[in-house]
Amino acid sequence: MKISIFGAGYVGAVSAACLAQEGHHVVAVDPDPNKIRPLLAGESPIIEPGLPDLIRAAVTSGRLKATSDAGAAIAESELSLICVGTPSRSDGSLNTEYLKRVSEEIGAAIRTKNVFHSIVVRSTCLPGTTDEIVVPALEAASGLKAGEGFGIAYLPEFLRESTAIKDYYDPGVIVFGYRDGTTLERLQEIHEHLARPKFIVDIRTAEGIKYANNAWHAVKISFSNEMGNVLSTAGIDSHIALNILCSDDRLNISRAYLMPGFAFGGSCLPKDLRALISLSRRQGTPAPLLEATLSANEAQINRAYNMIVERGQRRIGIVGLSFKPDTDDLRESPLVELAERLYGRGYELNIYDPNIRLARLTGANASFIKARLPHLAGLLKEDIDTVISESDVIVVGNRAEMNGSIRKVAPTTPIIDLVRVEGSRRTQGNYHGICW
Ligand SMILES: NC(=O)C1=CN([C@@H]2O[C@H](COP(=O)(O)OP(=O)(O)OC[C@H]3O[C@@H](n4cnc5c(N)ncnc54)[C@H](O)[C@@H]3O)[C@@H](O)[C@H]2O)C=CC1
Numbered sequence: 001m002k003i004s005i006f007g008a009g010y011v012g013a014v015s016a017a018c019l020a021q022e023g024h025h026v027v028a029v030d031p032d033p034n035k036i037r038p039l040l041a042g043e044s045p046i047i048e049p050g051l052p053d054l055i056r057a058a059v060t061s062g063r064l065k066a067t068s069d070a071g072a073a074i075a076e077s078e079l080s081l082i083c084v085g086t087p088s089r090s091d092g093s094l095n096t097e098y099l100k101r102v103s104e105e106i107g108a109a110i111r112t113k114n115v116f117h118s119i120v121v122r123s124t125c126l127p128g129t130t131d132e133i134v135v136p137a138l139e140a141a142s143g144l145k146a147g148e149g150f151g152i153a154y155l156p157e158f159l160r161e162s163t164a165i166k167d168y169y170d171p172g173v174i175v176f177g178y179r180d181g182t183t184l185e186r187l188q189e190i191h192e193h194l195a196r197p198k199f200i201v202d203i204r205t206a207e208g209i210k211y212a213n214n215a216w217h218a219v220k221i222s223f224s225n226e227m228g229n230v231l232s233t234a235g236i237d238s239h240i241a242l243n244i245l246c247s248d249d250r251l252n253i254s255r256a257y258l259m260p261g262f263a264f265g266g267s268c269l270p271k272d273l274r275a276l277i278s279l280s281r282r283q284g285t286p287a288p289l290l291e292a293t294l295s296a297n298e299a300q301i302n303r304a305y306n307m308i309v310e311r312g313q314r315r316i317g318i319v320g321l322s323f324k325p326d327t328d329d330l331r332e333s334p335l336v337e338l339a340e341r342l343y344g345r346g347y348e349l350n351i352y353d354p355n356i357r358l359a360r361l362t363g364a365n366a367s368f369i370k371a372r373l374p375h376l377a378g379l380l381k382e383d384i385d386t387v388i389s390e391s392d393v394i395v396v397g398n399r400a401e402m403n404g405s406i407r408k409v410a411p412t413t414p415i416i417d418l419v420r421v422e423g424s425r426r427t428q429g430n431y432h433g434i435c436w
């Protein structure tokens with residue numbers, strides 16, 4: 001199939017590469033030259049395991065192209081996926097301006113097209129957004145009617161950064177939010193080979209499922225962190241306790257998102273919770289559990305901060321800065337928040353993250369750091385050994401990186417472990433786990 005993908009960020013770039021790998025002809029569209037330039041050169045615009053190889057192969061085969069020209073991309077495709085950002089507004093509500101703009105651009109481009117074009121929203125958006133924002137913008141710009149002159153669908157994306165390619169092939173569930181038969185058939189064809197449960201629902205339901213999914217992850221994390229804090233202070237290893245909880249087959253719960261640790265972050269869980277809370281307030285359907293999930297998350301950052309401050313030492317080494325290992329995504333990283341608080345209080349920081357090394361950063365991320373975190377840029381070290389040797393306390397936020405290096409930390413240097421590193425000296429006096 002000929003597919004255009006609007007938005008070549010974390011979701012768009014992965015979808016583009018995987019669809020091209022599957023044999024589809026894909027064109028990625030993005031106004032940001034930091035996304036298009038690497039794609040044109042056969043390189044990945046983001047750090048994501050396995051993605052560089054897929055993109056190189058797809059571009060070399062001629063099945064993946066990139067452009068900032070929406071009209072040209074629509075002309076050479078029959079189905080478009082919308083993968084633009086849907087960030088929070090300052091009041092926590094959903095910002096749909098990118099969705100509206102891209103819908104206007106696609107609408108203008110399909111106006112003169114003779115072939116039935118399908119438009120599929122993948123961006124996370126609140127129930128009703130496709131009907132109330134996307135469809136009216138497409139109809140106004142195209143002069144066509146949804147379901148008759150063009151196709152429309154909502155296809156929630158469930159990938160997790162750092163395992164995005166694996167998740168593309170094993171998404172847990174596949175949900176088609178459907179309105180017209182042609183678009184549904186096209187989506188079924190694209191997903192035919194994926195052996196996961198497939199559900200056909202209306203668009204509004206599909207939009208809602210995505211929020212339920214992310215809210216569930218967040219609730220599980222805040223629950224397990226809170227249990228961890230309470231149990232560990234009572235002298236209990238909370239990982240052992242929660243592992244046994246998960247072994248109770250009458251409860252039938254998975255261990256995913258249930259091991260106590262640090263706060264959740266990233267570009268989705270916090271902003272999707274905020275959007276859901278803003279919907280609940282607007283509708284007059286209170287959601288105190290969701291609100292508490294966010295406060296509990298904030299409390300976990302406070303807990304880490306207080307543990308560091310109570311040490312009394314001033315040179316703090318932080319291992320890990322992105323919101324989870326194996327990604328360069330710094331959006332809403334709780335480690336960034338922690339580092340900023342310490343920096344604001346005059347602590348001397350040394351930070352290492354294998355994916356956030358200024359010398360190797362891609363254009364998009366270098367710009368993000370310069371624009372949003374210029375004060376942290378100068379604190380980033382190129383190797384972990386410098387952080388270990390130049391700090392009085394080590395704060396571990398990235399398990400993968402610390403696993404190999406934990407033994408290099410002098411036995412007298414305190415370790416504040418936010419993620420429970422394997423092989424750590426949990427029994428030693430200088431080791432402080434956040435909640436186990
Ligand atoms: N990052 C993730 O792991 C996941 C994200 N999502 C959702 O997918 C959506 C996209 O997320 P990300 O990929 O993380 O965002 P992102 O910020 O990495 O990428 C969005 C891209 O859209 C581009 N864009 C903006 N306006 C455009 C236009 N008019 N035409 C073409 N491109 C345009 C931007 O330049 C940017 O490169 C969001 O709604 C998010 O909630 C869903 C599942 C997973």
Ligand SMILES: O=C(O)[C@H]1O[C@H](OP(=O)(O)OP(=O)(O)OC[C@H]2O[C@@H](n3ccc(=O)[nH]c3=O)[C@H](O)[C@@H]2O)[C@H](O)[C@@H](O)[C@@H]1O
Nearest residue numbers: 157158159160161221256257258264265266268269323324
């Ligand atoms: O809508 C989205 O954008 C995506 O949001 C999350 O994916 P992502 O944010 O990429 O990564 P996760 O692995 O879910 O991690 C989110 C946060 O939870 C934390 N986490 C994750 C897992 C866990 O067991 N414990 C835990 O604290 C991570 O450290 C991170 O801060 C969801 O897991 C995806 O299903 C969803 O598609």
